[in-house]
Amino acid sequence: MRGILGYGAYLPYRRLDRKGIAPVAGTGGGRGTRTVASFDEDTTTLGVEAARYALRATPGAAPRALLFATVTPAYADRTNATAIHAALRLDAGVPAIDATGSVRSAAGVLRLALEGGSTALVIGSDIRGGLPGSGDEAAGGDGASALLVGGAGDGALVAEYLGGASATAEFVDRWRAPGETRSKLWEDKFGENQYLAAGRQAWTDALKSTGLTADQVDHAVVTGLHARAVAGLGRKLGVREGVLADDLAATVGTTGAAHPGVLLASVLDTLAGTDAAAGKVVAVVVLSDGAEVFLFRTTEALGSYTPVRPVAEQVAGGAPIAYGKFLAWRGTLQVEPPRRPEPARTSSSAAVRSTDWKFGLVGSQDRSSGAVHLPPARVSMRGGTVDDMDAIPMADALGTVKTFTIDRMAYSPSPPVVFAVVDFDGGGRLPIELTDMDADQVAIGDRVELTFRRIGTADGIHNYFWKARPVRTAAAATETEA
Amino acid sequence: MGSHGIKDRVAIVGMGCTPFVEAWDKGADDLLIDAAQETFASAGIAKDDVDAFWLGTAQTGMSGMVLSKPLQIQNKPVTRVENMCATGSEALRQAAYAVASGAYDVAMAIGVEKVKDGGYQGLNAFPVPGDGTARTLTAAAMFSMVAPAYGHKYGVSEEEMRAVLSHIASKNHYNGARNPRAQFRKEIAPEKISAMPKLAGQLGVFDCAGVADGAAAAIVVRAEDAYKYTDRPLFIKALSMVAGNGSGVIDPEYDYTTFWEIAACAKDAYAQAGVTDPRNEIAMAEVHDCFTPTELVLMEDLQFADRGTAWKEVLAGAFNLDGRLPVNPDGGLKSFGHPVGASGLRMMFEAWLQLRGDAPENRRIPATDRKLALTHNLGGYPGEMVSFISILGNELG
Numbered sequence: 100m101r102g103i104l105g106y107g108a109y110l111p112y113r114r115l116d117r118k119g120i121a122p123v124a125g126t127g128g129g130r131g132t133r134t135v136a137s138f139d140e141d142t143t144t145l146g147v148e149a150a151r152y153a154l155r156a157t158p159g160a161a162p163r164a165l166l167f168a169t170v171t172p173a174y175a176d177r178t179n180a181t182a183i184h185a186a187l188r189l190d191a192g193v194p195a196i197d198a199t200g201s202v203r204s205a206a207g208v209l210r211l212a213l214e215g216g217s218t219a220l221v222i223g224s225d226i227r228g229g230l231p232g233s234g235d236e237a238a239g240g241d242g243a244s245a246l247l248v249g250g251a252g253d254g255a256l257v258a259e260y261l262g263g264a265s266a267t268a269e270f271v272d273r274w275r276a277p278g279e280t281r282s283k284l285w286e287d288k289f290g291e292n293q294y295l296a297a298g299r300q301a302w303t304d305a306l307k308s309t310g311l312t313a314d315q316v317d318h319a320v321v322t323g324l325h326a327r328a329v330a331g332l333g334r335k336l337g338v339r340e341g342v343l344a345d346d347l348a349a350t351v352g353t354t355g356a357a358h359p360g361v362l363l364a365s366v367l368d369t370l371a372g373t374d375a376a377a378g379k380v381v382a383v384v385v386l387s388d389g390a391e392v393f394l395f396r397t398t399e400a401l402g403s404y405t406p407v408r409p410v411a412e413q414v415a416g417g418a419p420i421a422y423g424k425f426l427a428w429r430g431t432l433q434v435e436p437p438r439r440p441e442p443a444r445t446s447s448s449a450a451v452r453s454t455d456w457k458f459g460l461v462g463s464q465d466r467s468s469g470a471v472h473l474p475p476a477r478v479s480m481r482g483g484t485v486d487d488m489d490a491i492p493m494a495d496a497l498g499t500v501k502t503f504t505i506d507r508m509a510y511s512p513s514p515p516v517v518f519a520v521v522d523f524d525g526g527g528r529l530p531i532e533l534t535d536m537d538a539d540q541v542a543i544g545d546r547v548e549l550t551f552r553r554i555g556t557a558d559g560i561h562n563y564f565w566k567a568r569p570v571r572t573a574a575a576a577t578e579t580e581a
Numbered sequence: 582m583g584s585h586g587i588k589d590r591v592a593i594v595g596m597g598c599t600p601f602v603e604a605w606d607k608g609a610d611d612l613l614i615d616a617a618q619e620t621f622a623s624a625g626i627a628k629d630d631v632d633a634f635w636l637g638t639a640q641t642g643m644s645g646m647v648l649s650k651p652l653q654i655q656n657k658p659v660t661r662v663e664n665m666c667a668t669g670s671e672a673l674r675q676a677a678y679a680v681a682s683g684a685y686d687v688a689m690a691i692g693v694e695k696v697k698d699g700g701y702q703g704l705n706a707f708p709v710p711g712d713g714t715a716r717t718l719t720a721a722a723m724f725s726m727v728a729p730a731y732g733h734k735y736g737v738s739e740e741e742m743r744a745v746l747s748h749i750a751s752k753n754h755y756n757g758a759r760n761p762r763a764q765f766r767k768e769i770a771p772e773k774i775s776a777m778p779k780l781a782g783q784l785g786v787f788d789c790a791g792v793a794d795g796a797a798a799a800i801v802v803r804a805e806d807a808y809k810y811t812d813r814p815l816f817i818k819a820l821s822m823v824a825g826n827g828s829g830v831i832d833p834e835y836d837y838t839t840f841w842e843i844a845a846c847a848k849d850a851y852a853q854a855g856v857t858d859p860r861n862e863i864a865m866a867e868v869h870d871c872f873t874p875t876e877l878v879l880m881e882d883l884q885f886a887d888r889g890t891a892w893k894e895v896l897a898g899a900f901n902l903d904g905r906l907p908v909n910p911d912g913g914l915k916s917f918g919h920p921v922g923a924s925g926l927r928m929m930f931e932a933w934l935q936l937r938g939d940a941p942e943n944r945r946i947p948a949t950d951r952k953l954a955l956t957h958n959l960g961g962y963p964g965e966m967v968s969f970i971s972i973l974g975n976e977l978g
Contacts, residue, residue: 438702439701439719440701440705440708442708442713442717443708443710445711445713446710446713449710449712449713450712452712453712453714456712456714457713457714470832472831473831474714480826480827480831480832481832501833501837502726502727502730502733502837503726503782504718504722504725504726504781504782505722505781506718506721506722506725506781506782507779508703508719508721508722508780508781509717509718509722510717516718516722518716518722518726522833528830528832528833528835529831530716530830530964532716543729554713563713564713564714
């Protein structure tokens with residue numbers, strides 16, 4: 100028996116109110132909000148955050164493969180999953196592979212993992228958009244999900260995979276040339292027709308192959324980029340009243356390749372830690388170039404599972420972003436940069452020497468004095484011992500703001516730079532940029548956690564490193580006390 | 582082993598300093614020639630009387646040829662030195678030690694920076710290839726972090742801190758308004774300084790040193806030869822340099838209310854000079870007021886005020902031109918701007934004027950029986966800096 104060992108979802112902090120679109124773009128928008136990745140996030144960094152949540156909630160589980168799916172990769176012609184692999188500090192022997200191009204890639208790697216043999220970390224991540232005023236811009240959302248897939252021998256399964264079905268279909272209802280930032284769409288009803296046919300086929304086949312009937316399904320989620328088809332298929336599944344779960348379209352938007360995992364996480368969150376967690380049949384339906392259906396049954400292990408950041412908590416925890424800033428972050432609206440030299444490109448050879456630090460945030464701790472050195476050092480600042488240090492991973496450390504500044508002159512893709520000297524609970528200090536906050540929010544004594552970000556891009560080379568952000572969630576507050 | 586210094590073994594016998602301005606009409610060559618000519622004349626010597634040269638420049642050029650070509654120095658050693666914003670001071674330190682060693686009879690220290698050809702405001706270090714994890718904040722932002730930390734530790738409210746910082750800037754502008762070589766020659770009221778929009782943390786534009794082009798130079802000889810050149814030489818009492826190990830930015834014990842490197846440098850400098858009571862032995866100080874919070878903390882690190890009290894002393898006028906210990910009587914970096922390679926020598930030039938009685942009356946320090954001047958020059962940022970201190974006197978002993 101294989102299934103889900105652990106899961107995590109990550110929704111970025113900012114929310115665009117769709118009402119803000121039409122006054123600027125003249126068209127588009129609608130009701131509700133969508134999530135917006137920060138200027139310092141891309142699908143790679145979103146994926147890292149989701150994966151960190153999944154792994155932190157599933158201690159002891161060791162991924163033997165990393166499968167990364169996105170429609171919007173940060174790089175072409177090189178692998179993006181390797182940066183995630185480095186940030187998670189996985190062994191070199193763990194393969195890290197991209198599956199890009201469509202939402203179907205995410206469902207595909209999940210199926211490969213569920214039907215494969217090893218423990219796999221399946222990450223879906225997307226940044227969705229389109230031209231100002233477009234339906235894709237309003238309906239999309241940014242986010243990532245990570246599902247740790249394995250067998251019963253790899254750990255306690257929180258949801259067993261019962262089976263599923265695919266319906267592969269070749270039809271052109273949306274398309275985008277590589278490098279373009281927008282997709283074009285065929286007439287809505289054509290796609291709806293195709294998706295409903297594929298969805299019904301896969302749904303029927305999945306139920307048949309698992310020996311289940313539709314009324315035995317306790318929770319169902321349907322997702323895809325074709326909103327009418329998603330809603331239409333939901334009505335035709337034949338499941339009991341109340342079984343079809345919120346697809347988060349009104350609050351998060353559709354996060355593309357991330358969304359199947361985000362919705363599954365959202366359903367599992369509602370059961371996790373409860374007495375009624377076990378024995379629930381959960382269906383995941385993905386409509387993308389055909390349909391994919393996955394059927395799971397939750398286990399008792401879910402009753403003792405604690406998600407690091409429940410989806411509902413993240414949905415409730417965002418803060419607004421103005422449409423103009425959203426456009427600037429996306430590069431749609433070019434804004435005058437500070438008149439300072441742009442940073443030089445990152446040296447590839449220097450970066451590879453410091454991979455553990457740059458991606459993994461691993462410092463060193465002097466064995467004799469205990470002094471923590473960030474970045475890692477060979478010679479101790481206390482006592483001067485040479486090459487007598489242990490590696491000390493810092494990515495999960497919490498810290499406190501010792502002093503801070505707001506730099507309105509430094510070069511940044513989104514000025515001003517908020518910057519703080521952070522002292523970590525277990526020792527160590529790092530002067531570090533803060534993110535996911537407004538400049539007037541910072542104060543001495545603030546509690547912060549670490550987040551993997553894209554510092555900038557020069558000559559097409561993305562510079563990944565860590566920033567700090569305020570500890571805001573109830574769960575994190577408990578960690579603070581611990 | 583020990584840091585012994587060269588007290589009273591070397592003397593400064595001539596100095597020059599160009600105006601510090603946005604010198605759109607002058608290149609580095611012009612600035613060097615102007616400063617050198619003034620300095621040769623001041624010492625009553627010719628270029629060929631100098632046996633060796635130390636050229637300080639952070640970014641204007643590489644190698645001694647930055648000086649030897651424009652001055653047409655032939656068959657003489659010229660060494661280019663760099664030590665961040667303390668570069669000019671480092672040039673003097675090297676020249677003085679060379680003379681003290683007996684290797685040369687006459688040496689010149691000269692510093693220059695041509696900053697304003699870069700096309701950007703502020704100072705911009707050229708990038709060294711790296712792994713992308715280094716900070717890219719402005720210097721103003723790095724130093725601005727001192728203000729909230731100091732206020733938090735000593736219970737100074739944001740409004741009080743604002744008044745302290747504005748007093749420092751206003752005082753330096755008051756002095757600079759009386760100095761024809763300064764870039765900014767206007768008094769600026771503290772209220773106006775406080776009202777400026779903030780660029781970095783609590784710092785507005787008047788909390789930051791300006792940026793200017795300039796050059797300054799000194800001729801050093803052995804003390805016993807000094808009176809051959811001038812009847813009013815300055816004797817070097819101490820030259821102290823500390824290059825920090827950068828631990829402040831990684832060690833939680835550093836609290837951003839002091840500069841460890843400077844406190845250590847001051848201790849060494851006072852020991853070299855035999856100064857035991859700086860507040861009653863130092864007649865004036867030129868300090869590195871790159872940003873107003875820097876000068877505040879320096880007053881404590883240089884032992885001019887007790888820990889946690891400098892902010893009150895500043896407000897009480899202790900470091901004003903007519904105060905108990907005038908600080909930056911020439912107007913400081915605040916009024917001069919900061920041509921990196923020249924600033925350390927510009928500070929010594931003010932000591933040269935004041936201790937010799939050549940400073941104009943309207944910015945002359947009060948007459949006391951104190952005979953020493955201190956110059957302090959730093960490079961880097963809180964937690965990771967180089968510090969230089971000189972102590973100069975107009976008498977032997």
